[in-house]
Amino acid sequence: MSVKGMLQQLQVTFDANILLNLLEFYGFVTSYKFYNERVLLSLNGIENDTTRLLSKAEYVGVNHGRVVWDVSVFGVSVNFPWRNTASECSNMVIKSRSLCFKSKIGPESFFSVVGDQPYFLKNFTNTISTSKDCLGVRLQDLYNYIDVKLNDLKITIVNSDQSQKLSILEKFSASLFMAFCVIPDESILKQLEVYVLIESLKAHFSPSVYGAFIELGTYLDSLLVRGESELNCVHPPNIVSDKSTYSTFGISIISRLGSVDLEVDLENRGDNSSVLMISMQDIYMVQFPDASLLSSTMLSIAPFSAASTAACGSCWPPPHAAYPLSME
Numbered sequence: 001m002s003v004k005g006m007l008q009q010l011q012v013t014f015d016a017n018i019l020l021n022l023l024e025f026y027g028f029v030t031s032y033k034f035y036n037e038r039v040l041l042s043l044n045g046i047e048n049d050t051t052r053l054l055s056k057a058e059y060v061g062v063n064h065g066r067v068v069w070d071v072s073v074f075g076v077s078v079n080f081p082w083r084n085t086a087s088e089c090s091n092m093v094i095k096s097r098s099l100c101f102k103s104k105i106g107p108e109s110f111f112s113v114v115g116d117q118p119y120f121l122k123n124f125t126n127t128i129s130t131s132k133d134c135l136g137v138r139l140q141d142l143y144n145y146i147d148v149k150l151n152d153l154k155i156t157i158v159n160s161d162q163s164q165k166l167s168i169l170e171k172f173s174a175s176l177f178m179a180f181c182v183i184p185d186e187s188i189l190k191q192l193e194v195y196v197l198i199e200s201l202k203a204h205f206s207p208s209v210y211g212a213f214i215e216l217g218t219y220l221d222s223l224l225v226r227g228e229s230e231l232n233c234v235h236p237p238n239i240v241s242d243k244s245t246y247s248t249f250g251i252s253i254i255s256r257l258g259s260v261d262l263e264v265d266l267e268n269r270g271d272n273s274s275v276l277m278i279s280m281q282d283i284y285m286v287q288f289p290d291a292s293l294l295s296s297t298m299l300s301i302a303p304f305s306a307a308s309t310a311a312c313g314s315c316w317p318p319p320h321a322a323y324p325l326s327m328e
Helices: 016-031 035-045 049-063 108-114 207-234
Strands: 002-013 068-083 089-104 143-159 165-181 192-205 251-265 274-289 295-301 304-310 325-327
Touching (some): 016 207, 068 207, 089 207, 165 207, 192 207
Parallel strands (some): 002 068, 192 251
Antiparallel strands (some): 068 089, 089 143, 143 165, 165 192, 251 274, 274 295, 274 304, 295 325
């Protein structure tokens, strides 16, 4: 089956009540297991990794139908309003010139961009004692691939009367390549792998931005507490839902950023406040579960430079200084 479409001017506003209803609906959907999922879960009783994987792959090959997506959305605007502690309204606005996602047949089309094969393919031989093509089953056939492109994405926070506008992220474009495993709850398979490519990114930070995020976090926490109380009223705590006892291998996120500029406004002297400029180039980040299923992150940045100046001064930019920085 294939789905192809184009949509112009999409505007979405998140309401607190609607968000709670969506969370409740999501909890209901995820708690229900379809017949195909129950069959695959029943195969988890097979202890041998190779036999279990081949049994699941054979079942999926017969019963799984692939959906080919080719959808483009232009003029995307997402609004997330909330009230702060002073009962004043604020609104986070996320805008993008276009959002496009398209299905891919395999990961080969992305190799030339990433310059390497996916992590789940490279490390598969370390988790199972067979080759990547075991008895005619190719590992890449057990995944669905989607290419997502975001163009001219920006994030701002505005107050109710539009008198104050805080820019969080200036316009940037991003490419995402995602691989979804078609076999759920399989410990030796990565459930999701995401590659993120961003050429340049400029972000702004200040005490005002920090305060806005704190207020947004407080608002979201109150929503979650309210949602849990309403769910307990609908579903009494003595009724326990049927949840799988098996843990998945998790996800991995590989990010590559050409350059990142962070502007920190200290807001210490009004119009003459000091500004800290941080510039980083060639950032490569990898986050994935390690052998003990704990999240680990590797970060590599080079070069790294930082400088501070008064916002009204004329001494910017300063002489370039580079400091190699790598953390692992």
